[in-house]
Amino acid sequence: MLLLEVVAAMMAVSAVVPALLFALNLRRYRLPKFGARSNARVAVLIPARDEERNIRATLESVLASREVELEVFVLDDDSADRTVNIVLDVAGRDSRVKLLQSSRLPKGWNGKQYACWQLAQATDAATMLFLDADVHVEPWAIARSAAALRNRKVKLISGFPAPVATGAFGKMLLELRQYLLLTFLPFGRMQKTTKPAYAAGSGQFMLVDREAYFAAGGHEAIRQTRQDGVMLPRLFRESGFRTDLVDLTTLAEAQMFRSRSIGLVQASGEGLGMEEHIVPFTMVLLLGQVLPVFVACWWLLKGVSMIAAGSTIEDPTGLAMVSLLLMMALIASYVPRLIAAKRFKQSMVSAMLHPLEMLLMLMVQWLAFARTAMGRPVTWRAREYPGQV
Numbered sequence: 557m558l559l560l561e562v563v564a565a566m567m568a569v570s571a572v573v574p575a576l577l578f579a580l581n582l583r584r585y586r587l588p589k590f591g592a593r594s595n596a597r598v599a600v601l602i603p604a605r606d607e608e609r610n611i612r613a614t615l616e617s618v619l620a621s622r623e624v625e626l627e628v629f630v631l632d633d634d635s636a637d638r639t640v641n642i643v644l645d646v647a648g649r650d651s652r653v654k655l656l657q658s659s660r661l662p663k664g665w666n667g668k669q670y671a672c673w674q675l676a677q678a679t680d681a682a683t684m685l686f687l688d689a690d691v692h693v694e695p696w697a698i699a700r701s702a703a704a705l706r707n708r709k710v711k712l713i714s715g716f717p718a719p720v721a722t723g724a725f726g727k728m729l730l731e732l733r734q735y736l737l738l739t740f741l742p743f744g745r746m747q748k749t750t751k752p753a754y755a756a757g758s759g760q761f762m763l764v765d766r767e768a769y770f771a772a773g774g775h776e777a778i779r780q781t782r783q784d785g786v787m788l789p790r791l792f793r794e795s796g797f798r799t800d801l802v803d804l805t806t807l808a809e810a811q812m813f814r815s816r817s818i819g820l821v822q823a824s825g826e827g828l829g830m831e832e833h834i835v836p837f838t839m840v841l842l843l844g845q846v847l848p849v850f851v852a853c854w855w856l857l858k859g860v861s862m863i864a865a866g867s868t869i870e871d872p873t874g875l876a877m878v879s880l881l882l883m884m885a886l887i888a889s890y891v892p893r894l895i896a897a898k899r900f901k902q903s904m905v906s907a908m909l910h911p912l913e914m915l916l917m918l919m920v921q922w923l924a925f926a927r928t929a930m931g932r933p934v935t936w937r938a939r940e941y942p943g944q945v
């Protein structure tokens with residue numbers, strides 16, 4: 557019984573502490589507010605490689621933006637489909653759109669980071685938005701995010717577009733991003749300090765101050781990574797610049813097909829799969845999010861079988877303590893996930909399968925970590941990179 561009490565206590569702590577942080581963070585993770593209109597223009601920078609399924613809708617959504625002066629640069633990264641033709645067609649009807657061609661990918665660079673670095677040098681706009689080619693924005697998304705950049709006095713604003721994914725596996729795991737963010741990142745510390753440890757963001761939507769971007773080294777300083785969502789905010793913070801996060805759930809959505817959904821999950825966890833994080837986070841997630849429901853079911857069945865057999869309870873205090881701790885762990889692991897599902901317009905069925913979601917996510921992260929540890933190359937968009945995170 558003593559061992560059960562210790563295990564139940566560990567599960568309760570591992571579930572309750574993140575649940576409390578979730579409750580505190582939920583008040584800070586908000587939609588960007590409207591601000592006074594600014595004359596400063598925003599350069600929307602879109603790296604594109606084989607994006608014929610998305611690029612037209614993305615450009616049309618950006619061009620429909622309100623209360624913001626825009627210029628849009630699309631860099632074609634050696635596409636083998638109709639991406640170039642589609643961009644040229646849109647550019648022919650709207651002079652704000654310009655098509656650039658990428659130079660040959662240098663050795664030691666990740667394709668997306670090199671594309672973003674070239675795009676940043678193509679404009680002198682004071683504010684730049686790095687936007688993935690599969691992200692569709694609502695008319696007020698850019699203006700409100702730019703206002704937040706000014707009003708919060710930060711140099712980088714990022715957010716997670718709502719995922720529109722094909723394939724239940726990828727969609728289910730992608731829906732965990734905001735939940736994990738809110739349960740493990742102390743937003744108060746993130747917003748008040750520039751410590752790199754609190755860096756977080758999404759490479760799908762990253763709005764930056766131009767001067768700060770180049771002062772920090774930009775994408776050139778993170779040329780090898782696939783985790784620009786974490787590494788670019790970390791780079792800004794290392795240079796003394798504050799960064800922040802906004803809720804883009806109703807302001808942007810990412811149209812991700814099955815292969816890209818799985819790839820994004822493998823490349824992210826937004827820092828979870830990094831060497832220094834993966835072991836402690838795995839332990840906390842297993843104890844606080846995965847095991848409570850299974851142990852609680854086992855404990856309930858054990859209790860029912862004891863009652864049916866007419867067994868005598870030798871340690872009623874220990875029994876009550878274990879039951880209480882398991883109930884605390886179960887409630888603390890499920891309630892925040894259900895709240896997150898409602899807040900971020902996610903599937904309640906997926907939320908009810910929360911322990912399985914977390915277990916699958918951990919498996920994906922460990923597989924990705926193992927590939928990196930073994931030095932196995934990563935294939936992404938028909939390019940092969942050395943094993944890396």
